[in-house]
């Protein structure tokens with residue numbers, strides 16, 4: 001299978017409910033959910049895609065247009081399986097498939113979610129894992145694992161229920177947890193206890209942090225938001241510093257990182273991965289331009305920064321993102337390899353051999 005032409009063959013930040021592969025399943029999902037098509041012959045991809053593109057829209061509501069269609073074991077399984085097969089076809093060799101089980105408890109699992117939430121969450125997680133395994137069976141060259149999203153609107157008590165479900169799951173395939181969604185209403189401080197539980201339970205952890213902060217309807221302004229973006233990032237990195245486990249830790253986005261030397265030093269010294277998503281940052285208007293990400297500076301300082309798609313169902317795909325960044329940065333071969341190595345080094349799972357040109361660097 002060819003590698004994607006940009007060379008980025010290890011994806012760590014890939015929301016399956018907002019990913020390119022889910023688009024191919026929309027019609028099937030509509031039928032399975034007994035939903036009539038709004039009109040015959042409609043392009044469902046374009047219709048659903050349009051729901052995601054309002055930068056001031058509510059993020060959980062936007063994603064409900066895909067998560068709402070995955071409320072049964074069968075649909076969750078199929079989306080996960082299809083995701084892995086399509087990523088493998090695109091030449092991806094390692095993928096952390098992200099979904100947040102809490103958004104899949106409104107159909108088949110609803111009753112159980114009320115009586116025994118951990119059990120219901122475990123069933124959702126198992127459905128994803130079964131799908132991933134089936135996808136891997138069809139495409140054995142890829143290693144795909146489940147990175148469990150936790151929508152940050154959950155209270156820490158409920159977020160810990162998700163972690164308990166992870167503990168009950170197949171830990172070979174369920175490789176970590178990731179705090180996702182609205183960063184403005186629910187800053188990282190809300191989930192200190194969630195992280196501490198994960199740390200004790202030896203669950204690898206990522207915080208989406210320092211991605212965006214502005215209030216609804218507020219115009220984008222990177223400079224105005226920078227102090228708040230740095231504050232969130234500082235909280236997360238200081239929390240990671242205090243970790244007592246050997247688990248891997250990452251920050252999703254972290255767009256303010258190159259604007260604080262001390263924070264860059266922590267990220268580099270502690271081997272904290274940064275899963276960068278430049279296409280998403282640009283489309284969401286969270287950065288004024290790609291130069292603002294200062295990717296070369298971070299690579300130069302030994303920060304494990306990787307390039308990822310975030311949500312390529314309605315955003316750019318990894319090849320397009322790389323091309324746009326390369327037009328701006330003119331990466332050297334060494335820098336390009338560093339981004340790949342960063343991804344492979346900071347991946348949470350490790351079941352299959354890595355590509356032979358990456359192996360010597362790990």
Ligand SMILES: [Zn+2]
Nearest residue numbers: 013208252310
């Ligand atoms: Zn994300």
